[in-house]
Amino acid sequence: MAISKIAIVVVTYNREMLLRRCIEALRRQHYAWDKLFVINNGSTDGTKAWLDSQDDMEVIHQMNTGGAGGFYSGIKYAVEKNYDYIWVMDDDVMASEDALEQMMLAAELVPDFSFLCSKVNSTDGIIMNVPNIDNTRSKYNYPLWGEYAEHGLIRVSSSTFVSVLINARHVQKAGLPIRDFFIWGDDIDFTNRLSRQAPGYMVGKSKVVHLRSNPSFPSLVTEVDKQRIAMHFYNIRNNIYIGRKHKRRVELMMDTLHYGKIAIASAFTRNGWYKLGVYMKGFWAGLFFNPTIVYPNQKL
Structure with a gap:
């Protein structure tokens, strides 16, 4: 596999302590990445000061445009800077030390892909942020989701932005995340558009923990705040x-x-x-x- 340029995009808003933990996990990755971009969505806590004190990342400070606006800015910037792959996540994601390495190993197995996503667990080990299975069928009319199952890869049609490795060349045709979404759904829409260009896969051996305070599926019915x-x-x-x-x-x-x-x-x-x-x-x-x-x- 040819050497590829890899950028990481992390979007943050008012979660300095979580962001620090997220960044430290990225610094410990076994697989070398090239550039870390942090999109600060107008944080009003100590996030800006801490980011400005770091010398191993490029920071984009902008007004709060929601997660959608943050990922729009970061992915746009990385694609236009000609990075081959863009690894994106929220500031409350803790990547295992081989998370990127496992995705890059998976990238060598498939002829082409639009995105790869990690297996996401909650802090108590329960799977969450589960991607949607791709039910595209073969010429014999069987679903193709298990075509690389022996390698721990499952073909998926969409995923949340909780550790997703994007193949930048497919963004040129699929377009960027829609910033007008503000929050929720921008990742599903974006990866849906990507998977129409080339398959997406969940990489079972690439693992992250999502430190969301409420790991349950977001629902208006159960919301109390x-x-x-x-x-x-x-x-x-x-x-x-x-x-x-x-x-x-x-x-x-x-x-x-x-x-x-x-x-x-x-x-x-x-x-x-x-x-x-x-x-x-x-x-x-x-x-x-x-x-x-x-x-x-x-x-x-």
């Missing part, structure tokens, strides 16, 4: 958009029924009427949300 309830507007709006763009009509109809159940269930929980209002606002916005996809080196 009123500030977080308001943020579910983006979750609902963006998922409606993703369904419109990436799913078949029958799947979209099933999703609509599912969202209806969520709306009804939310109404009978604490802050139920407020949740229902957020849901209706997000659902309506998702029907008309049509953000522009930006491509690397595109003049804006």
Whole structure:
């Protein structure tokens, strides 16, 4: 395998201590990477001062544009700087020392790929941030998801930005993450577009731990933090958009029924009427949300 230039992109906001742990884990990687870019989304804690004191990374300070805006900036910058692969993650991800090495070994096994993602566990060892299986079928009409199963690779159609290695050349055709998503779903939409260019794979031997305070799947029904309830507007709006763009009509109809159940269930929980209002606002916005996809080196 030819020597490739590898950039790492970490997006952070007001989590200095977690960011420090994330960066230290990256510094201990067995496989050598070339450049670390940290996108600081307008942090107001000690993050900026600490980042400015580090000399082994390039920092981009910007206003808070959400995780989506951060990954848009970092991936755009790395692609336009001609890095071959871009390893992206949030600031609360702890990569095992061979996480990158295992993904690069996997890269040697497959003829082409658009992205590779790690196996993600919670702090208590439960699998989370599970990617979506790619159900593309072979000429004999069997799903291809297990074509490299003997190597611990599973073919997937989309993944969250919790340790994803992106093949930069496919970003040229797929476009960048949509910054207008703000939070939630930008990674699923982006990797869906990538996997249309070439397969994506989960690398079972590449392992990371996600230090999220609440490892449960995000849900408006179970959300108790009123500030977080308001943020579910983006979750609902963006998922409606993703369904419109990436799913078949029958799947979209099933999703609509599912969202209806969520709306009804939310109404009978604490802050139920407020949740229902957020849901209706997000659902309506998702029907008309049509953000522009930006491509690397595109003049804006």
